[in-house]
Amino acid sequence: MKVTKPRKKAAPASPPPKRPRRKAALKGTSSSSNSPISSSPDLSQWQQQSHGTRKKTSPRPLIEKNQNIRAEDIYEAVSSGKNAMLTVVDEWLDSYKQNQKDSFLVLINFIVQSCGCKGVVSSEMFDNLQNAEIIGALTKDFNEDSVNYPLSTPGPQLKRFKAGLCEFAQLLVYSCRNSLIYDEYLFPSLLALLTGLSDSQVRAFRHTSTLLAMKLMTGLVKVFLGVSIQLQTAQRRCDIECSKRDPDRASDRLEELKLHENKEEVSSMMNGMFRGVFVHRYRDQLPEIRAICIEELGIWLKLDPEHFLNDKCLKYLGWTLHDKRSSVRLQCVRALQGLYQEKEFIGRLELFTSRFKERMLSMVLDKDSDVAVEVLNLLLLIHQGTEEGLGEEECSCIYPLVYTSHKGLASAAGKFLYNKYVFFILFFCVCVITYRENQVSEQEQDENASFIQILISFYIQSELHEHAAYLVDSLWDVAGSELRDWERMTFFLLQDCGEKQEGALIDLMICTIKQAALAVPPVGRSHGKKNLSLKAKKIQEQDRRRLTTHFIPLLPLLLAKYSADAEKVSLLLKAPLYFDLEMYSNSSQLKKHLDLLLVQICGIVEKHTELPVLQACAQLACTLCSDSYTFSSRAHLVFSQLLDSLVECFNTYLSGLLQVGVFRLSVAWKLALPADMYRDQVRPTAFELLCDLLLLYSPSSARSTPTLQTLVYLPSDSLRCDMSGFLIDYIFSDDSSDLNVKGEDEMKITLLQKKRNQLAGYCKLVIYGVLDLVAATDVFKHYSKCFNDFGDLIKETISKSKQINPVQSAKTVCLSLQQVCTHNSITIFCLNICIELLQWKLSCYKDGIRFAFHEPQDGEDRLPNVAFLEILSEFSFKLLQADRPKL
Structure with a gap:
């Protein structure tokens, strides 16, 4: 890199103004904890400009001629992707060198146009307004009716425009790396404008400016690394050439100071962009903006680990692992992959790994399969790169993923499993x-x-x-x-x-x-x-020929060894289905192996009665007898002989069986035995099916489906009694031993779910009119007793019954309370049942009062039910004062 020569000194009477050095001037701004390069000065001027206190540096005077490149020309080149971007950047830089102000205004309008804004920044606006005022004016000109802008346009146009915009930003920094980046006008003004736009409420401004700012930041990081290398080279040269004459050493020292100044200036711009844009936009509401920030942060961490690879920057990746959008989490995981691939970074990532390993392990079950795949690849890098790796307990959540239905996730889990055990x-x-x-x-x-x-x-x-x-x-x-x-x-x-x-x-x-x-x-x-590629098809054919050649002589031996094991032999019989069976006809030696295979198949058929084995034999026999093979006649002959022998054997034994009278009784006994042995297992299933059938053939179903009118069926009184008895014996039974199996939590949950399904089926019969509302008494009276298990179902049934017939519902509830007649039950009932129907409340009170003052029969005490009034008083707060006279 050619170092810019220092300016020549003028007469001593009028020394030239020195280049302003940007010292650490952010004493009143954001804390340095957000800065990735804490030892470098900051660019306080940017933050002032982005908040409307921009103080412009006077541009250089106009040179002879302007290239007259327009914002539309740059935008067309970026969006079309057809022009060489380096040529466009060079043309604009030539124009900028002739007229800074006008060319910079062209760049501003190009950025505005890239945001999808129809407004234009005029020369008067640029001279008289601050950045915040310019952005405010552009916001008014923005088309609020349309939500689309270039970076949100779907299809290939978005990809082309984004690539062109990123290339333009990178080439701009690259082309200015030796000169214009230090002119104290172009980049400070540009970055100040982008910082202000990134803080706008308009999504298009934030999105576009953040993308440009982050790409410029990446370019600055590369420039910073280049200057750092040049500075190290200059320092080493100064140390080596200490024997030089004083004038030469002064020249080298001046070059070193120049590089120091350049490094500080680039570092200041980097800090300003990091604090002014990244720190605020990495948590932006728009996920695309968050993804851009995290993607570029991963590049910075890898490019300049000396300044970025620390806990202050890594924490942003750790926090983003919890982002609610999968696209942001995906960029975060990919950024981490780039870090863990570098062995020299592993030591610096130890603290990050210990803090966020648990989160990364949980992300293998991410709802987005693409994220889960990348997380598995990341965990493999962590396992291979770190000394402790991943323990067996940590890997236990990864192993089952080899059985998942998602191909990419399963392959990633298989790769992890393979490398774990290699x-x-x-x-x-x-x-x-x-x-x-x-x-x-x-x-x-x-x-x-x-x-x-x-x-x-x-x-x-x-x-x-x-x-x-x-x-x-x-x-x-x-x-x-x-x-x-x-x-x-x-x-x-x-x-x-x-x-x-x-x-x-x-x-x-x-x-x-x-x-x-x-x-x-x-x-x-x-x-x-x-469709398979030609290469894949060729490999497939080679594998098929190789496995056929290998298994033809060995398969009869394997069938002979495992012929007695039904499970193993049924699997082995599937192997020939994937052979290139035509190879049996290639030589007489292979035909001998075919005869051995046929003999083994016949022996297996005669030996086994299990259905899977016989089905496998039948399928293989049909395949071997196919007319497409030249040896099919031989297979036909063998299997026809087998069938003849089986028919003859069947006829021989069948005649004996028909003469045994006990055979019929044995069959009848086998049919009757399961009904008695498995009564408890069959009865719950029968109850569920009965509820479904009664609901299917109910009058309400017939009204919606007239074709079912002739099939309507209502349960008889005896069937209703049996169903009620089932509720008492199985669902509301006091004997809950079946739900108290020690150490069997899954069994308890399964049994409770079955009972809930059975109770729900019975309640549906009541709601849809198959059973009378009175039949719900057997359910309502268990509300307080079984509140934890079935409270929600009973409560919903009461609510539906009030909508169907409020008076009958009230009578049913009152009858249920009369049967329970406990203070605790009525208290729980009143606290959890919402009673808002006046008709329902009045009817419930009337029936309760009638029951309390029921005249005693012979032998009973006087008013035996009067204590029910105390229980009924629990409803008093639900009855308004104006409604009480109606009682």
Whole structure:
């Protein structure tokens, strides 16, 4: 970089004015805690200008000729993306060098036009008004009817305009890095204007100015780094060349002072932008603005860690992890990824990691899958980069994600799982080789074998044995070579490695075969690409031929070994469905293996009666008998012979069974036995189905669906009594042992939910008129007793009944209270039931009074129910004074 030469001194009588040094002049402004570079001076002039106290530096006099570049020309070049942006910037800079004021006014109007504002800043406005007044005038000219502006326009136009605007800002700083950035007019004035616009209430002004300010800030950071390197070089040169003559050393010292001044000036501008724009806009209401700030902060942290990579700046990333918008959280996570990728940053991130690790772990379940994917990649970087990594307890929330339906999230979890255990795989192999030395077999030294063993253990411990396809698909991209190592898998299966391990390995192996042969995702998990590329198809065909060549001779051996195990053999029978079966016709040796396969299939059919095994045999038999294969006639012959033998065997045993009279009684006994043994299990389900059927065929349903008129059914009195008895025996039963199982919280919740569903079904019958309101007495009287479990359902039923028939509802409630007749029950009832219908209150009072003064029958005490008046008095505060005479 060529250093600008110092100005020549004039006559001693009139010394030239010195360049004003910007000392730390923000004693009355914001605290230095928000500054990323605490040791550098600040640019207090910017903040004064952004608040309307702008004091302009007089521009240089007009030079011979102006280039006459217009704001519209710059805007057209930025929005179209067709022009070379460097040429546009150079043209404007040439114009600026000839006339600072007019060219700067062009730049201002370009910014205003980029905001979507139709207003124009005139020369008079620029000379006579402060920044705040100019922004206020532009706000009045803004088109408030339209919410769109260039940075909010959807489609490719937005992407093109944003890219052009960012490139313009970056090239402007780059082109001025050696000269105009220090002219004390262009950048102080520009940054002051952007600071004021970023504080505007108009969204378009804030959005556009923040984007420009943050990109300019990034350019300034790069300039600051360049000046710092030049200063270090100059200092080293001064130290080395101490033997120079005094004039030469003075020249070097002057250059060093010049670089110091430039560094302080850039640092001052950076501090001003950080405090004036970033600190306020990183929490802006608009998520796009917050995302811009966080994205650029990540760049600053990585470019200049000496000044930015500290707790004062990292705290903004930590806070933004909790942002309510996923786009902002996504930018924050990506910024952190850039930091954790650098090994030299890990030490400075220790405190941040300890504070926000818990939050990052919880974000793997983020509602936005894209954020969760990036968080998993971030956690992998943390695990690999930090000494302590992530513990097993912390990883326990990540492992289940390999079974999720989202492809990207599952693949990221699979990548984490693979890299988490790859160290243990390598360590295990080294230990085995070291311990057994020359006795180690080739298989034991293979890393793939160790990976398969760990994968089997993980699959067994996850206890999701019906989702092997999802685990394989999650690991396919990162561990494809290990999962295609069918040689190692069959080697394990032909040995004795434990029943659970063998079952899990067979399940995983069949899934890998299917994945390699078909290249389709599991059910519910889409890859996003409907058609495979030519390269992917070629790999698919190669894998299919390789697995067919490997399994044709070994499959009969595997079927023979596991023929007695229904679960394992049903899985192995699926393997040929993914073979290139035409290879059986290539040679006589392979035809022998086909005969062995047919023999094994016939033996399995004769040995097993389980439905999954027989279905797998039938499916494979249909495939082998397809006319598209040349060997189909041989398969037809074998299976026809099998069917003949099975029919003959069936006829032989059937004749014997028909002669046994006990057979019929045995069948009848088997039908009757479940009804008696499983009465308690069947009765609740039957009650729920009964409630649904009675509601479906109720008169109210017939009114809305006339075709059901002939199917209307109302329950008989005996059925109503049985349903009421079910409520007492199962729902409101005093014996709640079924809900007090120790240590079974999930069971308690499940049982309570079932009871709530059954009670809700009964209440619906009352509300829709299938049962009389009187039938609700059996429900209302348990309100206080079962308030915690069913209070909301009973309360809603009472509310609905008041709307249907207030008088009958009041009588039902009063009857329920008469049956309970306890002070505690009526107190709870009055406090929780809102009674606003006068007719309902009067009817309830009348029935209660009649019940209290009911004439005693023979043998009863005089007025035995008079104590009910005390309970009824709990309703007194609900009856207004004006309504009492009506009683």
